[in-house]
Amino acid sequence: MKPIYFQIPKSTGETVRVQYDKQEHFYDNLHFHPEVQIMLITEGSGTRFIGDSIGSFGKGDILLLGPNLPHVFRNDKKYYEHDPLLKASNISVFFQIESFGEAFLSLPEVYxxxxxxxNSKRGIVIKGHTKEKVSRLVHQMVELDGFELFISLFSILNLLALSREVELLSSVGFDGPQKDADSKKINDVFTYIMNNFSEEIKLQKAADIANMSVNAFCRYFKQHTRKTFSEFLNEIRIGHACRLLIEDRWNVRETAFECGYDNISYFNRQFKDITGFTPSEYIKLHKEKFPLQLS
Known part of the structure; x- marks a missing residue:
């Protein structure tokens, strides 16, 4: 998918920008920007696309997104139904690596x-106790400015640099954004998939939206996402299934149908291929790890 260049508002003389956003849903076009972004989700859930990685996101998640890394956080369908009780919000910290200077970054202590x-150019998700510590620091940064803000940023970066509770998302071979005139139509395909994955998805329809033949579209899609259209669709569906199983307490059969599968055996196979667990094993594992969330 071709991303859109996105310009972050910046004041003169501002090295670090802290931004709090709250709206009905997150900006839902695949985009990139030259700034590094630390993003804390404070409200909302949905599917995240970072480079060639697909996954779910929810309240409390923290991600480190490197410069010019294509990404989008697409909220669940319910966030597009104008429910005043549902909001999507986040705190983001933006900065450019070049601001620190090559000499500073070359110091042994800063290595x-x-x-x-x-590594942030591949996208990083923060987990465990490190996630809790970084969350507290990001919340504090909203009230800081000047040198205190700068010091707080480096406290976070040092914490992440020394932590083992981080996971790289996009593949090593992912080569970043490519600008061309196709960004709108590819995002239209993306929107079609996200709006209809719980029903029958037509490859021909997706190709029509992109104004391509089916064969040309399949080649194009694989080239730019490193996944076949079928793999991409299954990852979105199974990601949604994971949330339904652990958050909404749906049974396996109901979840399969809700996510667009009319064959329970095929759903079980896809679920295990993508997560490494059967649906029942996944539920059991989550209950053991987060007992209070399912009590």
Whole structure:
């Protein structure tokens, strides 16, 4: 999918920008920007696309997104139904690596942070106790400015650089954004998939939206997402199934139908191929890890 260049508002002389956003749903076009972004989800759930990685997101998640890394956080359908009780909100910290200077980043003491920023080009999700610590620091940054804000940023980067509770998302071979005139139609295909994945998805319809033949569209899609159209669709459906199983307490059969599968055996196979667990094993594992959330 071709991303859109996105310009982050910035004041003169501002090295670090902290931004709080609250709306009905997150900006839902695949985009990129030259700034590194630390993103804390404070409200909302849905599916995230970072480089060539697909996954779910929810309240409390924290991600580190490197410069020019294509990404989009697409909220669940219910966030598009104008429910005043549902909001999507996040706190984001933006900065450009170049602001720190090559000499500073070359210091031996800063090497772990330099390595972290290099890895951020693949996208990083933060987990465990590190996630809790970073969340507190990000919340505090909303009230800071000047040098205190700068110091707080490096406290977070140092914490992440030394932590083992981080996971790289996009593949090593992902080569970043490519600008062309196709961004709108590809995002239209993306919107079609996200709006209809719980029903029958037509490959011909997706190709028509992209104004391509089916064969040309399949080649194009694989080239730019590193996944076949079928793989992409299954990952979205199974990601949604994971949320239904652990949050809404749906049974396996109901979940399969809700996610667009009319064959329970095929759903079980896809679920295990993508998550490494059967649906029942996944539910059991989550109950053991987060007993209070399902009590």
């Amino acid at each position: 772990p942070i330099q390595r972290l920023l290099l």
